Amino acid sequence: MTIMFNEQAPRVRLSELCAGYQGRAVLHRISAEIPPLTMTALVGPNGSGKSTLLGVVAGVIDPTSGGLTHTGSRPPAFVPQRGAVGDTLPLTVRQTVEMGRWGERGPWRRLTRQDRATVETAMERLGIAGLAARQLGELSGGQRQRALIAQGLAQESDLLLLDEPTTGLDPEARDRIAALLSELTADGVTVVQATHDLEAARSADVCLLLRDGHLLEHGRPEQVLTTSALAQVWQPA
Numbered sequence: 001m002t003i004m005f006n007e008q009a010p011r012v013r014l015s016e017l018c019a020g021y022q023g024r025a026v027l028h029r030i031s032a033e034i035p036p037l038t039m040t041a042l043v044g045p046n047g048s049g050k051s052t053l054l055g056v057v058a059g060v061i062d063p064t065s066g067g068l069t070h071t072g073s074r075p076p077a078f079v080p081q082r083g084a085v086g087d088t089l090p091l092t093v094r095q096t097v098e099m100g101r102w103g104e105r106g107p108w109r110r111l112t113r114q115d116r117a118t119v120e121t122a123m124e125r126l127g128i129a130g131l132a133a134r135q136l137g138e139l140s141g142g143q144r145q146r147a148l149i150a151q152g153l154a155q156e157s158d159l160l161l162l163d164e165p166t167t168g169l170d171p172e173a174r175d176r177i178a179a180l181l182s183e184l185t186a187d188g189v190t191v192v193q194a195t196h197d198l199e200a201a202r203s204a205d206v207c208l209l210l211r212d213g214h215l216l217e218h219g220r221p222e223q224v225l226t227t228s229a230l231a232q233v234w235q236p237a
């Protein structure tokens with residue numbers, strides 16, 4: 001199925017893509033397009049391959065076969081699941097967010113005034129400017145999550161990939177992030193999030209429903225999030 005919301009080429013095109021880990025096949029012949037300037041939600045039960053697919057789009061996992069095409073000129077910004085990042089690193093919130101600028105600054109990592117302004121804005125947008133000097137390890141899970149999202153934002157990519165960005169957040173923080181992500185798409189960013197948050201999936205422009213590494217459905221939320229899909233994903237037997 002091809003979904004085009006405008007005349008522009010898809011930001012990412014997957015064709016017959018397969019991927020996995022050391023001989024273990026996880027994704028099976030995934031063909032899909034991620035339209036630009038939209039929010040795409042990856043949904044599916046635990047272990048269905050959402051994180052793996054994000055990792056492939058992020059370029060941290062190589063496909064074993066099939067094609068992956070990016071039309072953007074900038075590398076994607078990838079915000080992995082919080083559990084994948086050491087919570088005990090001796091870093092402040094500001095230092096964590098500053099790491100988002102390293103890709104631009106190269107090996108010397110000397111930040112410009114503009115970089116520092118970008119970092120400040122990213123922290124403000126996530127509501128963590130007041131925590132800038134705090135150690136990451138002293139924060140609550142939700143605060144750390146927001147610091148990692150701010151790091152992704154600071155990369156100023158046109159493609160933001162987030163793995164479960166709202167998991168473990170309180171309703172206020174969840175709403176803040178939902179609003180931020182829709183602002184970003186309006187500002188020219190293509191957003192892809194793996195999510196178990198039904199509200200986030202419903203508010204996406206496109207949903208990709210995965211099960212056992214296969215793409216079952218691909219389309220608008222109202223087409224994809226059917227009663228039976230919801231029963232599989234949100235109330236697993």
Ligand SMILES: Nc1ncnc2c1ncn2[C@@H]1O[C@H](COP(=O)(O)OP(=O)(O)OP(=O)(O)O)[C@@H](O)[C@H]1O
Nearest residue numbers: 021024026044045046047048049050051052053194
């Ligand atoms: N580093 C790894 N090495 C080997 N197998 C892995 C690795 N990471 C994930 N897998 C396997 O790949 C499959 C898909 O996992 P993945 O994390 O992509 O699913 P998911 O849909 O994101 O799940 P969840 O909703 O639980 O986050 C699972 O069977 C998992 O055990």
